[in-house]
Amino acid sequence: MPVFNTKDLLSSLAEDVNVLLKRLDEVKQLDSSLLLTQPTTDKWSVIQVLEHLNSYNRYYLPEIEKSLQNEQPFNPQFKSGWFGDYFTKMMMPGKDGKVANKMNAPKDHRPIAELNAAAVITEFINGEQHLLTLLQKATNTDIGRLKVPISISRFIKLKLGDTFRFLIAHQQRHFIQLENTLSQLS
Numbered sequence: 112m113p114v115f116n117t118k119d120l121l122s123s124l125a126e127d128v129n130v131l132l133k134r135l136d137e138v139k140q141l142d143s144s145l146l147l148t149q150p151t152t153d154k155w156s157v158i159q160v161l162e163h164l165n166s167y168n169r170y171y172l173p174e175i176e177k178s179l180q181n182e183q184p185f186n187p188q189f190k191s192g193w194f195g196d197y198f199t200k201m202m203m204p205g206k207d208g209k210v211a212n213k214m215n216a217p218k219d220h221r222p223i224a225e226l227n228a229a230a231v232i233t234e235f236i237n238g239e240q241h242l243l244t245l246l247q248k249a250t251n252t253d254i255g256r257l258k259v260p261i262s263i264s265r266f267i268k269l270k271l272g273d274t275f276r277f278l279i280a281h282q283q284r285h286f287i288q289l290e291n292t293l294s295q296l297s
Contacts, residue, residue: 112191118250120189120272125246127279131286132239135232138289143228150295155222160289161235162222164282168238170262171278175245178271183253190255195273198261202280204287220262246275 138146138157146157155163191199201212254272261267261274269277 112193112196115189115191115272117185117187117189117254117272121246121250121254121275124275124279125243127283128239128243128246131282132236134286135236135239138293139232141293145293145296146228147226148296149224150292154292154295155288156224157289157292158226158228158231159222159224160285160292162226162231163216163220164285165231165234165238166220166222167262167278167281168235168242171259171274172238172241172245174259175242175271175274178257178259178274179245179248179252181257182251183256185251186253186255188255189270189272191276192270192273194267195269195277198269199273199276199280202277202284204280204284209287242278249275 141157143158149156149159249271252271254275255270257271258268259271259274261269
C-alpha cells in the first residue's frame with residue numbers, strides 16, 4: 112500500500128478542494144436554468160451532481176469530525192489501507208481526465224430533479240469550507256489510526272487519511288461529470 116508524507120498529502124488534498132471551489136465560482140455565474148437542465152432524462156443536471164456530492168458531505172463531514180475528536184499523536188507518515196486505497200483508486204479519474212468505470216449511485220445518494228440551485232451551491236461551498244477546516248485539523252493527528260465508517264456499511268471503516276482521499280476523489284470524479292454536462296448543454 113502507498114505511503115505518504117502526512118502533511119504533504121493533506122496539503123495536496125486541500126489544494127484539490129480549492130481547485131474544485133475555484134471551478135465552482137465560475138459555474139455559479141451561469142444561469143440557474145442551465146444548471147438545472149438535464150442533458151437527457153437519464154443524466155443528472157449540474158445541480159443534481161452537486162446535490163449528490165452534498166449528500167456525501169452530509170454523511171462524511173460529521174463522521175470525520177467525530178473521528179478527529181479521538182486525537183492521536185501526530186504521525187509524519189500515512190500508510191494507506193487496502194480497502195481505502197482500492198476505493199480511492201476506483202473513484203479517482205484517470206490521468207487523462209476521464210472516468211473509466213461508471214457506477215450507479217446508492218439509492219440514498221440519488222438527487223431529486225426539483226432543486227433550488229442557489230441553496231445546493233451554497234451548501235456545497237459551506238461543506239467544502241468545512242472539509243478544508245477538517246483537513247487542517249487533521250495535520251496534528253495520526254490519520255492512519257483514526258477510522259471513519261463508510262456510508263454504505265457502518266461496519267466497514269477506513270483510515271481517516273483514506274476517507275479524505277476517497278471523498279475528494281469522488282468529488283473530482285463528479286466534477287468531470289459536471290463539466291461533461293455543461294459541454295452537452297452548450
